Amino acid sequence: MKKLIFSNLIVFSIISCSSDGLQSTSTTTSLSYDNGSLVTGKVSSNGVQAPAGFSLSELENGYINLGFYSFTHPTIQNRRHYIGDDFVVPVNETWNIDEFTFYFFKGLEEDVFPVNAVMLEIYDGDPRLNTSRKIFGDFSTNLFLKSQATDVYRIAYNSNSLSEAHQVYSVKAKIPNLNLQSGHYYFKMTTKYEGANFFYFAPHLPQSKVKNNNGFYFVVNNLNETYFTTDPDSKFDFPFLINGTKTIN
Numbered sequence: 001m002k003k004l005i006f007s008n009l010i011v012f013s014i015i016s017c018s019s020d021g022l023q024s025t026s027t028t029t030s031l032s033y034d035n036g037s038l039v040t041g042k043v044s045s046n047g048v049q050a051p052a053g054f055s056l057s058e059l060e061n062g063y064i065n066l067g068f069y070s071f072t073h074p075t076i077q078n079r080r081h082y083i084g085d086d087f088v089v090p091v092n093e094t095w096n097i098d099e100f101t102f103y104f105f106k107g108l109e110e111d112v113f114p115v116n117a118v119m120l121e122i123y124d125g126d127p128r129l130n131t132s133r134k135i136f137g138d139f140s141t142n143l144f145l146k147s148q149a150t151d152v153y154r155i156a157y158n159s160n161s162l163s164e165a166h167q168v169y170s171v172k173a174k175i176p177n178l179n180l181q182s183g184h185y186y187f188k189m190t191t192k193y194e195g196a197n198f199f200y201f202a203p204h205l206p207q208s209k210v211k212n213n214n215g216f217y218f219v220v221n222n223l224n225e226t227y228f229t230t231d232p233d234s235k236f237d238f239p240f241l242i243n244g245t246k247t248i249n
Helices: none
Strands: 003-017 023-034 055-058 080-089 093-106 115-123 134-138 144-155 166-180 183-193 199-201 216-220 226-228 241-248
Touching: 023 093, 080 093, 093 115, 093 144, 093 183, 115 144, 115 166, 166 183
Parallel strands: 055 144
Antiparallel strands: 003 023, 023 241, 080 183, 080 216, 093 166, 093 199, 093 241, 115 134, 115 183, 144 166, 216 226
16 A cells, blocks of 8 residues: 545535534545556666656566566466455545556557456455455456556566567446445455456565565466465555545544
8 A cells, every 4th residue: 555645626525513512524525546656767777768658667676577477367267366455544534436447468469458347346354364354346246447558668677678568558447336434455356358368467566575565466266276475575566546535524
């Protein structure tokens, strides 16, 4: 989890009188939560320049393989890949969430970005723990709203050119009727796609191996076997956006 972008636009304020005669106020504003940009700059560490109008998303030192550290969604139809990460609704706030935005990139050999379905669940704790409770969503309802190319290219560390750079795509999911009180939440997300095309999730990877990120990735295959990422050197998180409105009490 990273930061909140606060809007200067106040949509409306509500003033009420409590039973003891004191006034209390609540303010509703637009919500834009950003879990961290993919962009690392216009020039890579090896001097590769982004095309005009574009930026780069370069993997950190030591991560030189885009595919291995980007969690490919393979063409095996009986296997599903999941990602997840956490976010916090601050004290005295209520979030009415309208959209989630996630980031992917397609294989170089693919002509069309293949993602056309997004399934999402929200938990009141880490979904890998039995103590956590699902409070929203399922993996049968398609929440896909739209996808579009961004002005960002994903590039491996120490690349000498853009010949193997991948354009990043944003994927929006429309969220119906989700209101969250203050607390610590996790999402768990997966996708479906048409044909045998590859695409990749696009995580952040830490410059420090001890960074306390809470993102996770795992696979469920046709035998219902689950493989969690447990590599201590890969404490990653995922860039994502949450949009909607929030009420501050």
